[in-house]
Amino acid sequence: MNSKEVDLHKALKKYFGFNNFKGLQEDVITSIIQGSDTFVIMPTGGGKSLCYQLPALVKDGTAIVVSPLIALMKNQVDAIRGISDNKGIAHVLNSSLNKTEVAQVKSDIENGITKLLYVAPESLIKEEYIDFLKSQNISFVAIDEAHCISEWGHDFRPEYRNLRAIIEKIDNVPLIGLTATATQKVQDDIIKTLGMSNAKTFKASFNRPNLFYDVRPKTKNIEGDIIRFIRQHTGKSGIIYCLSRKKVEEIAQLLQVNGIKAVPYHAGLDAKTRAKHQDMFLMEDVDVVVATIAFGMGIDKPDVRFVIHHDIPKSLESYYQETGRAGRDGGEGYCLAYYAYKDIEKLEKFLSGKPIAEQEIGNALLQEVVGYAETSMSRRKYLLHYFGEDFDEVNGLGAEMDDNVKNPKKKHEAKDELKKLLEVVRDxxxxxKAKELVNTLIGKVNALLKSHKTDTQPFFGSGKNHEGFYWMALIRQALVAGYIRKEIEQYGVVKITDKGLDYIKNPVSFLMTEDHQYEEDDTTNVVTNEKGGGAAADETLVKLLKDLQKSVAKKHGVPPYAVFQEMSLEDMALKYPITMDELKNIYGVGEGKASKFGKPFIQLISKYVEENDVMRPDDFVVKSTGVNSGLKLFIIQNTDRKIPLQDIAKSKGLTFSELIEEMQRIVYSGTKINIDYCIDELLDEDQQEEIFEYFMESENDRIQDALDEFDGEYDDEELRLMRIKFISQVAN
Structure with a gap:
C-alpha cells in the first residue's frame, strides 16, 4: 500500500468519518488527484459528490463545482461546512447573493480558505467573475449533472454547452464530468462537448438491487390506490411525482384531507415556501412530498421508502433518476409508476409545437418509456439494457425485485416469428423504426411504406397471424437479447446485429412473453392489496348485488343501471361497505343515491360479510378534497338560474364536454339537476319523449348503443344531455 493510499484513507476518515471507500470512489479520486480529466457515471446514491469533494479538500487551491440547481448547491455547502470550523471552506456563487456576500466569497478565495466554490452555469458566464477567477489558484473544475450538456439528456440546459470555452478562459485545469444517468449517446455527447476525449472514464453499475419496480395501470381509482399504498407504508417517507403543478396541488390537498402529512413542491411556489417544504420533508415533519421534477435533485435524504409516479415521465433517464431517490441507504425502496397510453399521447401533443429535431428526440425517448411500461420481461433487465448494461435476470442482485418477475406471464416459443422479424429488418x-416494421409485418399500408414500395414485397403482411402489439413485444425482447439495435442518431431506426444475422442462419429456441395491454376499461376495478398485486372485485358478491339491483329497479319502475352503475356494484364488491357513510364513498354513489336505494344493499353486504367471514379493507374510505363539491354547487346553482351551459363551462374554464361529464357525475351520484331549459332549445317534445323511452327500456345507458339505435338522428351531446335529464328524474 503506497503512502498516497494511506493519505486518502486518512483524509476520508478525517473529513467524512468513513473507514472505506464505496465502489469506484477511490479510483476516481486518485485520477483527479493525479490531474487527469475524469468522467464519472455513477447512479444516485453511489457517493458521486464525495468523488470531487475529497480531492478538493486535499489539493491546493479552490475547486469550482458547476451545478444546475441552487437547492443542490445549498445542501452540499451546508454539508461541507459541517466538517470544518471555518464557514468559508465552501461557498455558493449565484444570483441569490447580495454585493456584501459576493465580496466575502471573493475574499475567502483570495485568502486560500475556500476549497469548494459552487457556481451556476449562468453565473460563470459573467465577465466580472471570469476575470476574478482567472487570477486565483483553481485546482480543478467539476461539472455535476453533466447530462445537462447533451440535448439527448433529460435535463438539457443550453448554457451548459458553452462551459468548455468559459473554463478555458479561466485556466487550463483538469475537468471532471459527473452524471447519475447517461446512455452511451449522452456519454459521447458530454465528452465531445467538454473536449475531454482523453478523459479516464469510470462507470459504476446502474443496478440498484434494493429497489422494487412496479408499474400499474392508471385507472379512475388512482387516488384511492395511492392513498391505500401510503397507508400501508405509514410513517415512511415518500415522494409522488406529477407532471403538472395543478395535479401536484390537487394530490397534496387530497392526501392532507385523508390524514396523510403531505406538502406540495413545484416551481410555481415562492422560494421561501419551497425551502420550507423541503426542510419539513428532511426533518420528517411531513411524510410525503408531492412534486414536479423540480424537486429532488438536491435531496440527500437516505431513507425515502417509496417513489410514486402519478404520471409516467418523459424519458427513462428521468424515471431512473427519480426512482433513484428511494432507498439510498440500501434499505427498502418501492418504485411505483402508473401508466396509461393516454399520458404518452398528451406528451406527444406537447412535443408537437417544438422544432422537428427536438420532436424526434422527444418521441424517441417517449417510445423507450412505453417499452418499459408495457414490457412483461424483467423491468430491471430492460432498464439496465437501456443504460448499456447486461443483467442476469436469474442470478443478478435484485433479480426478484420486480412486479413482472413476481407475477410472470406465460412464455411461448417464438423461434419462427423471431426469424421472420429479423428477415424483415434485413430485407x-x-x-x-419499430412502428413501420410492425406495419410491414401485419400488412398495414402507410405513405412511408408506399414510398419505398415495401407494400409490394412478398414479405409484406407475412405476420398477419399475430396482432401488432405481439410484434412490438417481440421487437423489444429481440432488442434486449441483442439481435437488433436502435440507431439513436437516426431517432430509433432498427438495425440488425451480427448476432441477428447468425440467428437467421441458425435459429434456436426463443421464448417470449406478450406485453401488458393496459386497457382503460379492463382495469377500472383494480386496486391494490397488501402484497402489491392487483385485487379484483368479489365475483360472487357482484352477482348477488346485480340480482338485488334488478329487483330494486323493478320496485321503483326504473332500469337497473339507474339504481347503481355496474362500476359502483364492482366497487362495493371490492370494499364491502356496511354503513351509509361507507356507501357514499363508493364510486358513483352520492348522498342522494345512498339514501334512496342504499339500505337493502348495505343489509345484503353486511350479511354476506358475516356469513363468509370477509376481512374488510378498513382503510378504503377516501375523502374528497371538496374541490369538486365547490364545482358541483356552482353547476347546480347556475342550472337553477337557467344560465346557458356554454356560459357555465366558460366561467369555470371547462370545455362543454367536460361540463357534461361533471353533470353526469352529479346525477349519477344521486343529485337532481334541471337542464330542461337547455334541452328544450335543442329538441322538441316528441324527440325528448322518444329518447326518454329508449333509456327507460334499454338494458344499459351506453351512449354508443343509443347512437347506433337512432342511427345519426341525434348527436352525442343531445343524447348525453337527455341521459342526464333521465337519470335526474327517474333515479334521483
Whole structure:
C-alpha cells in the first residue's frame, strides 16, 4: 500500500468519518488527484459528490463545482461546512447573493480558505467573475449533472454547452464530468462537448438491487390506490411525482384531507415556501412530498421508502433518476409508476409545437418509456439494457425485485416469428423504426411504406397471424437479447446485429412473453392489496348485488343501471361497505343515491360479510378534497338560474364536454339537476319523449348503443344531455 493510499484513507476518515471507500470512489479520486480529466457515471446514491469533494479538500487551491440547481448547491455547502470550523471552506456563487456576500466569497478565495466554490452555469458566464477567477489558484473544475450538456439528456440546459470555452478562459485545469444517468449517446455527447476525449472514464453499475419496480395501470381509482399504498407504508417517507403543478396541488390537498402529512413542491411556489417544504420533508415533519421534477435533485435524504409516479415521465433517464431517490441507504425502496397510453399521447401533443429535431428526440425517448411500461420481461433487465448494461435476470442482485418477475406471464416459443422479424429488418434495408416494421409485418399500408414500395414485397403482411402489439413485444425482447439495435442518431431506426444475422442462419429456441395491454376499461376495478398485486372485485358478491339491483329497479319502475352503475356494484364488491357513510364513498354513489336505494344493499353486504367471514379493507374510505363539491354547487346553482351551459363551462374554464361529464357525475351520484331549459332549445317534445323511452327500456345507458339505435338522428351531446335529464328524474 503506497503512502498516497494511506493519505486518502486518512483524509476520508478525517473529513467524512468513513473507514472505506464505496465502489469506484477511490479510483476516481486518485485520477483527479493525479490531474487527469475524469468522467464519472455513477447512479444516485453511489457517493458521486464525495468523488470531487475529497480531492478538493486535499489539493491546493479552490475547486469550482458547476451545478444546475441552487437547492443542490445549498445542501452540499451546508454539508461541507459541517466538517470544518471555518464557514468559508465552501461557498455558493449565484444570483441569490447580495454585493456584501459576493465580496466575502471573493475574499475567502483570495485568502486560500475556500476549497469548494459552487457556481451556476449562468453565473460563470459573467465577465466580472471570469476575470476574478482567472487570477486565483483553481485546482480543478467539476461539472455535476453533466447530462445537462447533451440535448439527448433529460435535463438539457443550453448554457451548459458553452462551459468548455468559459473554463478555458479561466485556466487550463483538469475537468471532471459527473452524471447519475447517461446512455452511451449522452456519454459521447458530454465528452465531445467538454473536449475531454482523453478523459479516464469510470462507470459504476446502474443496478440498484434494493429497489422494487412496479408499474400499474392508471385507472379512475388512482387516488384511492395511492392513498391505500401510503397507508400501508405509514410513517415512511415518500415522494409522488406529477407532471403538472395543478395535479401536484390537487394530490397534496387530497392526501392532507385523508390524514396523510403531505406538502406540495413545484416551481410555481415562492422560494421561501419551497425551502420550507423541503426542510419539513428532511426533518420528517411531513411524510410525503408531492412534486414536479423540480424537486429532488438536491435531496440527500437516505431513507425515502417509496417513489410514486402519478404520471409516467418523459424519458427513462428521468424515471431512473427519480426512482433513484428511494432507498439510498440500501434499505427498502418501492418504485411505483402508473401508466396509461393516454399520458404518452398528451406528451406527444406537447412535443408537437417544438422544432422537428427536438420532436424526434422527444418521441424517441417517449417510445423507450412505453417499452418499459408495457414490457412483461424483467423491468430491471430492460432498464439496465437501456443504460448499456447486461443483467442476469436469474442470478443478478435484485433479480426478484420486480412486479413482472413476481407475477410472470406465460412464455411461448417464438423461434419462427423471431426469424421472420429479423428477415424483415434485413430485407427492408434496415431503414425503418419499430412502428413501420410492425406495419410491414401485419400488412398495414402507410405513405412511408408506399414510398419505398415495401407494400409490394412478398414479405409484406407475412405476420398477419399475430396482432401488432405481439410484434412490438417481440421487437423489444429481440432488442434486449441483442439481435437488433436502435440507431439513436437516426431517432430509433432498427438495425440488425451480427448476432441477428447468425440467428437467421441458425435459429434456436426463443421464448417470449406478450406485453401488458393496459386497457382503460379492463382495469377500472383494480386496486391494490397488501402484497402489491392487483385485487379484483368479489365475483360472487357482484352477482348477488346485480340480482338485488334488478329487483330494486323493478320496485321503483326504473332500469337497473339507474339504481347503481355496474362500476359502483364492482366497487362495493371490492370494499364491502356496511354503513351509509361507507356507501357514499363508493364510486358513483352520492348522498342522494345512498339514501334512496342504499339500505337493502348495505343489509345484503353486511350479511354476506358475516356469513363468509370477509376481512374488510378498513382503510378504503377516501375523502374528497371538496374541490369538486365547490364545482358541483356552482353547476347546480347556475342550472337553477337557467344560465346557458356554454356560459357555465366558460366561467369555470371547462370545455362543454367536460361540463357534461361533471353533470353526469352529479346525477349519477344521486343529485337532481334541471337542464330542461337547455334541452328544450335543442329538441322538441316528441324527440325528448322518444329518447326518454329508449333509456327507460334499454338494458344499459351506453351512449354508443343509443347512437347506433337512432342511427345519426341525434348527436352525442343531445343524447348525453337527455341521459342526464333521465337519470335526474327517474333515479334521483
Amino acid at each position: 427492408t434495408n434496415q431503414k425503418y
